[in-house]
Amino acid sequence: MTIDTFILTALRSPSGTSISGGEIAQKLGVTRAAVWARVRELRALGYEIEASPHEGYRLLNSPDVLLGDDLMSRLKGDPLIGRDIRVFQETTSTSDVIERLAADGVREGVVVFAESQSRGRGRLGREWISPAGKGIWFSVLLRPNLRPIEATQLTVAAATAVARAIESETRLMPQVKWPNDILLGSRKVAGILTELSAEVDRVKHLILGVGLDANFEEADFPERVRATATSLRMELGHPVDRAGLAVAMLTELERDYARIRSGRFDAIATEWEALCTTLGRQVSVRVGDRVLHGRAESLASDGALLLRTQHGHLERITGGDVSLKK
C-alpha cells in the first residue's frame, strides 16, 4: 500500500470523519511532514481535503479522475482483482498494456485503466470509441485454470458483474445481450472483450477488457452508432461518479471470479439468465461466414449459447454476433 492509498483509506474510514496527521504518520512510519506533502499532492490532483490543526484531515470531495491509489484504497478486504491498479492518461488500448504485463510474467489481478484510448477495440478488432475522461475503460489480467473453450465463462461473468454494478450505482436496470453487450433499453452502454493466450488445451492468461460509456454526451458518439448506443449520463440526465462505478465493477468482478475459481459458474449463469434479453427470443447469430436462425434456449455450463435452430437442432454457440428478431 502506498502512502497515498493509506491516506485515502484512512480519510474514507467510516469510524471517524477526521484523522490526525500524527496518527497517519505513526502508522506508516513516516514523518508528519511527509504526510502533509502527500496531502498537498492529493489536493493538487483535485481531492478536497480539509486540514484542521486540532482534528486533522477530512476528505470533503473526490475529483472526477481515476487514480490507481484511490481506486485501490476503496476496494474492500484483500482482493485479487485490483491488488495492483495502474491508470494511464492515454494508451492505445488497456488490453495492449495488460498483454505486455502478461508477457513480463506479472501475476493475475493487475488492472489497467485509461482516461483515453487511441486504439480502443471491441470484438473482431472493431473500433471502441474512447473520448478522454468520458468513459471507464479497463482491462484485467487473469490466469484461470480453464480450457480455451471455457473462456466464455469470463465474458458471461464480466457482463453480469458490470450489469450489477450499474444497477447498484445508478438504479438503472441494464440487460445483457449474449455474449458481451450490456444494454439500457435496446441501446448498448457497455461491452466486454475477452482475449486469451493459450495452449490448445489450457489458458495461459486471459485479458478481460471492459468499456462503459459512463459520461458520454450524444455528440461524443459518431453519427453511425447514435441510434444504437447510449451512456449512463444520457439515461440519467446527469453525470455519474466514474471512480465509484469503477470500484463497483471491480468488486463485482472479484465476486464472480471467486465463484468461477471455486467451480460455481452455475450461480453466475443463473444471474445472467435473469438479466438476459437474448434467452427465449428468436435470434440470428452470425458465426464467421454462417448465419444461424433460431430460438436462444439457454446457457450451457461453459457459457456457450444453446440455440434451437429452425431445423430443430440444438447448436452450441461459443461466439458470434447475435441479432434479436422483432
Next chain:
Amino acid sequence: MTIDTFILTALRSPSGTSISGGEIAQKLGVTRAAVWARVRELRALGYEIEASPHEGYRLLNSPDVLLGDDLMSRLKGDPLIGRDIRVFQETTSTSDVIERLAADGVREGVVVFAESQSRGRGRLGREWISPAGKGIWFSVLLRPNLRPIEATQLTVAAATAVARAIESETRLMPQVKWPNDILLGSRKVAGILTELSAEVDRVKHLILGVGLDANFEEADFPERVRATATSLRMELGHPVDRAGLAVAMLTELERDYARIRSGRFDAIATEWEALCTTLGRQVSVRVGDRVLHGRAESLASDGALLLRTQHGHLERITGGDVSLKK
C-alpha cells in the same frame, strides 16, 4: 531476396554447376566486387565456394549452421511459411520471439530458428532441452481463420509434416503419438507446441513451435529422460544435415497449411491416422485433473481425439497427456 539468398539460390541451381560473378552481378544490379564481397562473407560462415576465373562460382559444401538466407534460398516456389526466416544464435524460446513479432503486427509465415534456447518449452510450460547446435528449434507465426477449438488441426498438421520430413530425409519411420509427439520406436524425437492468441470465438494468431532432437548424443539428454528420448543421430549412427531437415519440415508444413486453409484438413487427418501409434490402442488420457481410460478410436474433424471410454461413452479430447497401455 537478399544478395546472399540470391547467390546461394544461383549456386544451388540444378541447371549448372557453376555461375559467373558477372551473371549474378547483372541480375542483382550490383557490381562484381559486391558479389565477391558477399561470397567471401559466405565462406567465412563456412560455405565452401570454389571461385574459378573462367567458370565462376561453385558451391561445394554447406556448413552445419542454420542461416536465414540459406534456408530461404532452398524453399521452392513462393511459400507463405518461411517467406521471412530469422535465425538467433540464442534466445529464450523461438516462440517468445514470434510472440513479440505478432504483437508488432508482422504478417503470417515468418519463421524464427534458434541455435540454442535458454528457456525452450514444451506443453504445459515443461522444459524443452535445447543444447546449442544439436537440435532444430523453430516457431512459425500463423494467422489462420479458425476458432480456438480448431487449433488442434495445426498440431496434427505439424506432427504429420515433421514425421514426413524425417522420413524423406533419413528413411527412418517415425510415428505420431496424439497430439504432439513424434516417436522413433517408443522414444520421443520431436514435439510440437501450439500456442494461440484469441478472442473467445476466433484465433488472432497462432504460434507453431517445433523441436527436433536432430544431432543429440545420449549425454545431451538429462538422465531422467534418457529412457524415453532419442535423436536422429542416435538412431542413424551419424549426424544429420540440420539445414536440409529444416527446409524439409518447412516445405511439408507449407503443404499442410495450404490444405487447412482450403478446408482439406481431412486429407491431413488420413495421413495422420496412418502414422499414428495411438489409434486403436488402449490408452489413459490425463486432462487437467481427470484421467480417462479407453480406446483411442479416431480423430474428429477438428483434430480432437475420440476416446471410447471403459463405460462406452465417446469422449472428445482436445488436449491432454496420452499414455499407451501395454
